Amino acid sequence: MKFTKQHDIIALTLLFVGMLVLWTLPLQSSSAPYGEVDAASHYAIAEFSYAQDRAMNSLPTFIDKRYGHDNKYKPHTLWYPPPFHMGLAVGSVVGGSSDVPIYLMNSLFASLIVLSVFFLLRKLYGLPIAFASALLLLFSMRDILITIWGQWPERMGFAYLPLVLYCAYAYIESFLNNDEKPVYLVLLSLLLSVNLFIHPMDFFHTIAALGLFTLFVLIKERKWCFNTKHLVGVIVLFFLVISLFPTQTLNVFVRLGYGGSLDQPGKGEVGRLFSWFDPQSGDQGVPSSYFSYSEMIAPSWTALFVWLGVLALCMRRNRRDLLMLAWVSSLYVMIHLDFLGMGRVHRSLSGSAHIFFPLMMLGVWYLVSFVPLRKDVKSLAKFSGIVLFTIVLLFSIAPRGYTALKDAYPSVTRVNSDQLALTDFLKGPTVPEDATLLHLGSLSLAKTRWIRTIGHRYVKDKGELSEYLYIIFDYSDFARIGRQDLIEGMIQLEGAVQNSSTVLYSTSAIRVYKQ
Amino acid sequence: MKNITLLGSCVLAIAVVSFLVLGSVGLRTVLGMFLVLVFPVYFILDSFVKDELEKIVFSLFLGVGLVPALIYWPATVFSLRWTVFLVAVLLGLVGFWLRRKNSKS
Numbered sequence: 001m002k003f004t005k006q007h008d009i010i011a012l013t014l015l016f017v018g019m020l021v022l023w024t025l026p027l028q029s030s031s032a033p034y035g036e037v038d039a040a041s042h043y044a045i046a047e048f049s050y051a052q053d054r055a056m057n058s059l060p061t062f063i064d065k066r067y068g069h070d071n072k073y074k075p076h077t078l079w080y081p082p083p084f085h086m087g088l089a090v091g092s093v094v095g096g097s098s099d100v101p102i103y104l105m106n107s108l109f110a111s112l113i114v115l116s117v118f119f120l121l122r123k124l125y126g127l128p129i130a131f132a133s134a135l136l137l138l139f140s141m142r143d144i145l146i147t148i149w150g151q152w153p154e155r156m157g158f159a160y161l162p163l164v165l166y167c168a169y170a171y172i173e174s175f176l177n178n179d180e181k182p183v184y185l186v187l188l189s190l191l192l193s194v195n196l197f198i199h200p201m202d203f204f205h206t207i208a209a210l211g212l213f214t215l216f217v218l219i220k221e222r223k224w225c226f227n228t229k230h231l232v233g234v235i236v237l238f239f240l241v242i243s244l245f246p247t248q249t250l251n252v253f254v255r256l257g258y259g260g261s262l263d264q265p266g267k268g269e270v271g272r273l274f275s276w277f278d279p280q281s282g283d284q285g286v287p288s289s290y291f292s293y294s295e296m297i298a299p300s301w302t303a304l305f306v307w308l309g310v311l312a313l314c315m316r317r318n319r320r321d322l323l324m325l326a327w328v329s330s331l332y333v334m335i336h337l338d339f340l341g342m343g344r345v346h347r348s349l350s351g352s353a354h355i356f357f358p359l360m361m362l363g364v365w366y367l368v369s370f371v372p373l374r375k376d377v378k379s380l381a382k383f384s385g386i387v388l389f390t391i392v393l394l395f396s397i398a399p400r401g402y403t404a405l406k407d408a409y410p411s412v413t414r415v416n417s418d419q420l421a422l423t424d425f426l427k428g429p430t431v432p433e434d435a436t437l438l439h440l441g442s443l444s445l446a447k448t449r450w451i452r453t454i455g456h457r458y459v460k461d462k463g464e465l466s467e468y469l470y471i472i473f474d475y476s477d478f479a480r481i482g483r484q485d486l487i488e489g490m491i492q493l494e495g496a497v498q499n500s501s502t503v504l505y506s507t508s509a510i511r512v513y514k515q
Numbered sequence: 516m517k518n519i520t521l522l523g524s525c526v527l528a529i530a531v532v533s534f535l536v537l538g539s540v541g542l543r544t545v546l547g548m549f550l551v552l553v554f555p556v557y558f559i560l561d562s563f564v565k566d567e568l569e570k571i572v573f574s575l576f577l578g579v580g581l582v583p584a585l586i587y588w589p590a591t592v593f594s595l596r597w598t599v600f601l602v603a604v605l606l607g608l609v610g611f612w613l614r615r616k617n618s619k620s
Contacts, residue, residue, distance in 0.1 A: 006518065009567065055586070084582070090583055194577065
């Protein structure tokens with residue numbers, strides 16, 4: 001079956017439309033911000049930049065009080081390199097508001113992996129395998145959940161790995177065929193720089209994959225596969241580009257020293273090297289289902305096809321196969337760093353679906369190729385096998401992916417209209433910019449963080465009344481969930497404060513006092 | 516640039532879906548993203564990358580990653596809105612200049 005460049009562009013567009021329709025589902029039901037605490041911090045940087053019409057260098061007080069020391073190299077400045085948050089802010093500028101555009105941009109950024117997997121697989125193995133893998137990735141539970149929880153840059157960063165590998169592959173192919181194309185090394189260098197800007201963990205994952213691919217090719221070809229002059233040039237280019245944001249780039253390397261040797265379970269245990277991943281008992285910030293293959297990726301039986309894919313690659317071992325093997329090996333390395341006592345390795349597990357779906361497709365493709373059929377029938381059989389496998393899998397994984405997105409953060413878990421009105425007051429002149437407020441009546445830490453983020457004031461959800469000058473009595477959520485007992489308890493507390501305080505803001509649902 | 520009609524149709528389809536899904540804000544955001552972040556890089560890459568799919572994908576990924584990096588420092592001093600506009604125009608002009616230079620040589 002022959003596919004043209006026009007088919008590629010149409011397939012790419014269909015996937016982009018899929019990302020647009022599916023990954024914005026949480027936004028389609030309500031434009032109120034959502035996500036766990038990390039989401040609020042990412043939103044804050046983009047929203048504040050848009051609101052002030054200036055990119056921030058030093059952190060504003062309400063962000064600084066919580067994240068002021070996250071940049072270990074230069075405290076009180078941005079702890080992530082700015083491009084990710086600037087990208088969201090650009091969305092706000094062109095979209096003309098902060099809420100919907102920031103989330104829309106983030107939905108697209110977080111699902112970019114769908115396009116990069118499609119691109120790599122299209123270049124290496126053709127359109128059917130590429131489109132089927134990317135289509136399944138659209139519904140990857142692990143990717144969906146991490147995005148709606150709020151680890152936004154990490155999601156986007158993974159999308160650069162397949163492209164960096166492709167550039168290395170294209171350059172090495174051209175070099176070994178005596179038709180050098182250094183443009184691919186330049187692109188590799190730029191993409192790798194962006195990868196570091198977006199998320200350091202993903203950058204190191206990419207470096208591992210790139211290193212392993214180079215090593216595999218060197219072993220296979222038994223000769224050097226780079227023009228050293230070009231290589232030095234692109235390394236210089238890489239350092240030039242990353243020096244655009246020196247304080248954030250150096251923060252990445254300073255932080256490496258902080259998490260270098262944690263006393264983790266699995267450290268030094270040889271058995272750990274032969275197990276994929278054990279569910280973590282400690283607080284990892286993720287539910288136990290996060291460690292389940294069947295709940296996060298696909299039904300257990302599909303693991304057989306993943307192994308078939310690996311087996312097929314190991315048997316054939318041409319350069320494109322080595323690339324895929326390097327990618328899956330890098331995943332293995334990254335999620336076994338706990339053996340050396342390094343890092344929060346479960347975070348790297350979030351890159352597993354990106355390689356598992358393509359491996360499944362390769363497994364199906366090669367399984368069919370073993371069936372004794374006429375040559376012209378065999379290619380049709382392979383194509384049919386891919387289509388059938390994809391349809392079966394879509395029935396299994398698409399409904400839960402769709403539901404997770406559609407039902408993400410239902411009404412009461414998001415900032416309500418009373419709280420939004422409060423944030424308008426907080427942003428005004430009455431409450432000083434360096435004030436710390438206690439938020440009573442919070443349903444969750446995340447909700448308080450959102451009020452802090454949108455209100456541009458440092459609001460906390462825990463503490464003694466006597467420790468705070470400003471107190472928010474927020475009945476809006478308790479009223480919405482019908483908890484009269486909690487409302488009455490808070491009325492008593494408010495009564496104790498009322499006599500010795502000044503009311504700064506008062507509605508039927510929320511009051512703010514200055515003690 | 517050979518597939519300009521097809522590319523135009525694809526962008527139009529994306530624009531229509533953006534509008535249907537998230538209204539005028541969705542349309543503005545997605546089209547704005549293409550205009551400011553992706554198209555200028557596409558014009559620049561047009562002079563160096565021959566394969567159409569590579570050009571589209573690299574301009575998207577470099578656009579959303581590198582153009583905000585170029586916007587950042589000027590926007591710490593000047594208006595963010597104006598910087599976004601100016602950087603996009605400047606990159607577009609660079610792309611246009613490169614194309615002219617290549618067509619002459």
